[in-house]
Amino acid sequence: MTPLRFTALLAATQLVIARPIAAPAKVTVKQGEQPTATLPKGTPQAHGLATNWTWSESSSVKSVSKNNGVPVSISQVDDLKKFARLATVAYCTDSFQGTSFTCKNYCSDFPGTIVLSTFDTPEYGTVGFIARNDNQKAIYVVYRGSSSTTNFAQDIKFATTSYPAGGEVHLGSFVGIPHADQWKITIFHIIVPGFYENYEESRDLVYNTVVSQMKKGYKLHLIGHSLGGSVAVLQALDFYQNAGFDNSNTITYTYGEPRLGDPDFARYVNKTGLRIFRTISMNDIVPHLPPSAFGYLHHSGEYWIKNSAGDVVLCAIADDDTCADSTVPFTSIPAHLLYWE
């Protein structure tokens, strides 16, 4: 994408820019992901990563027992689980009835929630909902992931584009605020004229709804599984830059979030101080895509579900090779769909 297009994009943002957008100096960071071994011949794989490796705490993972992660409290795990359930609800938005938050999975875990809006964008098919809970003083924006994880893992492309605030970000993800659902399609569509009208239309729905609904003491929760996690982070940055939101009123929970950008972008995300809980389930393949060898790096906030009992450690170093990266290349697509339950 040319810088010109970003100029057009920024000019189209009618809201006051509350945060100066300064490009960070280039950073060099260690890219932690070092495959522990090579896959046995014939192992089904995508991009050098196994697609269906059976999780085993002892055999497939290097030094899990020595991982640098710090165990998190039970109440913290409960919190991560709670919002994982809300992320799951984004796959059931069809069953909402008007403003009534009803579905066959976890809606009843969130009593008092009212649906403000659902979205399913026509061109890129980003699906999700916006809801409010006055008991919790919470606004929820929840994004669904790709409808096909298998296609996602196989077809993901690695192209990046410059992010206005610094660094490079995955092209499909950036396009995907809030459009992207299928990265492959998105990446090809970015060059289609007329895209920006579509982009603005959908981004404005989330942005304007949230800005108009946020009251004093309320907290915005941005939540997403898979690609929806990337979109949630990008949307959090958008609120940070354009609405002046910060970690006093915004919190982000992602589950199986792919790598979103390069080290400069990761550093920018870190620097905002936004609270982002980036949960990875065991040997889920998606957080290892795009591979770090392609210049991608995670931002901070890794919470790794390190065993099948569901215990979680906070990994202070992003891409720490003793946390989720220790599973590479023994990864799995099914693990992407298993966040505790």
Ligand SMILES: *[C@@H]1O[C@H](CO)[C@@H](O)[C@H](O)[C@H]1NC(C)=O
């Ligand atoms: C993955 O492996 C499990 C157990 O080995 C097997 O039951 C399942 O069918 C496999 N799934 C795919 C998509 O290959």
Ligand SMILES: *[C@@H]1O[C@H](CO)[C@@H](O)[C@H](O)[C@H]1NC(C)=O
């Ligand atoms: C972001 O923060 C994490 C955690 O403090 C750190 O490990 C990582 O190196 C930082 N990333 C960059 C690019 O500075």
